[in-house]
Amino acid sequence: MVPVHVLILGGTTEARRLAELLVARLPAGSRVTSSLAGRVARPKLPPGEVRVGGFGGAEGLADWLRSHRVRALIDATHPFAGTITFNAARAAAAAHVPLLMLRRPGWVPGDGDDWHPVGSLAEAADALPALGRRVFLTTGRMGLAAFAGLDGLWFLTRSVDAPEPPYPARMETLLDRGPFTLEGERELIRRHRIDVLVTKDSGGAATAPKLAAAREAGIPVVVVRRPPVPEGGAVAGGPEEALAWLTDQFSG
Numbered sequence: 001m002v003p004v005h006v007l008i009l010g011g012t013t014e015a016r017r018l019a020e021l022l023v024a025r026l027p028a029g030s031r032v033t034s035s036l037a038g039r040v041a042r043p044k045l046p047p048g049e050v051r052v053g054g055f056g057g058a059e060g061l062a063d064w065l066r067s068h069r070v071r072a073l074i075d076a077t078h079p080f081a082g083t084i085t086f087n088a089a090r091a092a093a094a095a096h097v098p099l100l101m102l103r104r105p106g107w108v109p110g111d112g113d114d115w116h117p118v119g120s121l122a123e124a125a126d127a128l129p130a131l132g133r134r135v136f137l138t139t140g141r142m143g144l145a146a147f148a149g150l151d152g153l154w155f156l157t158r159s160v161d162a163p164e165p166p167y168p169a170r171m172e173t174l175l176d177r178g179p180f181t182l183e184g185e186r187e188l189i190r191r192h193r194i195d196v197l198v199t200k201d202s203g204g205a206a207t208a209p210k211l212a213a214a215r216e217a218g219i220p221v222v223v224v225r226r227p228p229v230p231e232g233g234a235v236a237g238g239p240e241e242a243l244a245w246l247t248d249q250f251s252g
């Protein structure tokens, strides 16, 4: 394989793992740059080069790809980061750079699960009053406004950085970042007498124990479905598959 400059659109555990893998395995002379949106005050930084902040839309990203001689773009952003994913597809096409989307598979319900799939945070908020009174809301600090009007419910939320209003009037926040354990999630549900869980279908192992804990406790789970992604592009389920795709692109 020839040396290449790879840009990873990151902000996820998989993106960091991918950067680790590529820094270790790409041929000498290669460059691995991870891009972070800058939402988290003190992010866990991946190895390789790191840049922080938006590009200025698809055109800005295309300019960045050209001016930094990027040979491959890997969109390893969170499944719910819909804007950057569409920008990546447009920018890669404009700059003639091959694009791979790295996406962990979504979660699937098992025996004993009581899941209520919804299309958005607003729909999740609409569904809640019929399902419980004490809510473990794990959809991140950015979407709390959707739940701000639910004065009859109490919320436990969890985020890396403290949330800013608007958010629910009756709310306690845990500042923490995954991965989380089954014991820990079980204890949170018990201690706070949680009777309904709200989650995005993020997929992956790091935040999955809450689903098993909810199943054990016999409480319903409101699951926000993933937004659409651009059609027809290359997709990998994990970092090793992404490395295989790169090797395929740049060998021979």
Ligand SMILES: NC(=O)c1ccc[n+]([C@@H]2O[C@H](COP(=O)([O-])OP(=O)(O)OC[C@H]3O[C@@H](n4cnc5c(N)ncnc54)[C@H](OP(=O)(O)O)[C@@H]3O)[C@@H](O)[C@H]2O)c1
Binding pocket: 009, 010, 011, 012, 035, 036, 037, 039, 052, 053, 054, 055, 056, 057, 058, 060, 061, 076, 077, 078, 080, 081, 082, 083, 084, 085, 087, 139, 140, 200
């Ligand atoms: N949404 C979630 O639930 C979630 C959960 C965990 C982690 N994250 C991570 O947090 C970041 C922001 O998520 P979001 O939902 O706000 O994204 P988004 O709505 O898709 O993106 C909004 C804007 O943020 C900038 N941006 C997003 N990701 C970027 C990246 N990796 N590098 C540089 N700029 C980026 C882009 O600005 P410009 O148009 O100026 O380029 C983009 O247009 C993502 O990197 C994502 O992986 C999101």
